[in-house]
Amino acid sequence: MTTTPSPDDAHPYLRAASAGIRHHRKIAQTERTTVDRTHLDVLHAHLTAVHQLVDQLADTARPSHPAAGRRLATAQTRLWQATAEVHSAFHLLPGAFAPASAQATACHPERLPEGPPVLTICQRHLAAGHIVRRKNTPTDLNRPPYTTACIR
Numbered sequence: 001m002t003t004t005p006s007p008d009d010a011h012p013y014l015r016a017a018s019a020g021i022r023h024h025r026k027i028a029q030t031e032r033t034t035v036d037r038t039h040l041d042v043l044h045a046h047l048t049a050v051h052q053l054v055d056q057l058a059d060t061a062r063p064s065h066p067a068a069g070r071r072l073a074t075a076q077t078r079l080w081q082a083t084a085e086v087h088s089a090f091h092l093l094p095g096a097f098a099p100a101s102a103q104a105t106a107c108h109p110e111r112l113p114e115g116p117p118v119l120t121i122c123q124r125h126l127a128a129g130h131i132v133r134r135k136n137t138p139t140d141l142n143r144p145p146y147t148t149a150c151i152r
Helices: 013-031 038-065 066-092 117-135 138-142
Strands: none
Touching: 038 066, 038 117, 066 117, 066 138
16 A cells, blocks of 8 residues: 655655755855856756756646646746746856967867867757747747736
8 A cells, every 4th residue: 555755755856956956045145156157057957957847747737637737838938938048148157268269269079078068058958949849839938927817
């Protein structure tokens, strides 16, 4: 006989991820940490993972609970908008170093097994964007946040 887990035991990995973000926010607040590309890359990875989870939950909820599925689909679109803005902000920040010559700026993906560090966020964003564009219209993706009325 299986028992349902108590609310404290349910979804331990999500709870750990949330606790990690809360801890990082508190540390960043007390130390007045500046925003850098590493922060935004990690935040982008987190938002992309949350986006994929909400997308999966929306697909699961739709057949049995259509209204909840629509709400989760809306949340998925908003998460994609946030992910796109973090990706744009990443590219607006200066890089980790200022290259002195054209030789320093040349792309050498063979030096790193995963490719140049700046491309990992772009690859992740393009892969997620491909899935998003298959499920959403351009109008959905470009809609300003919070334009939908609250339906209860």
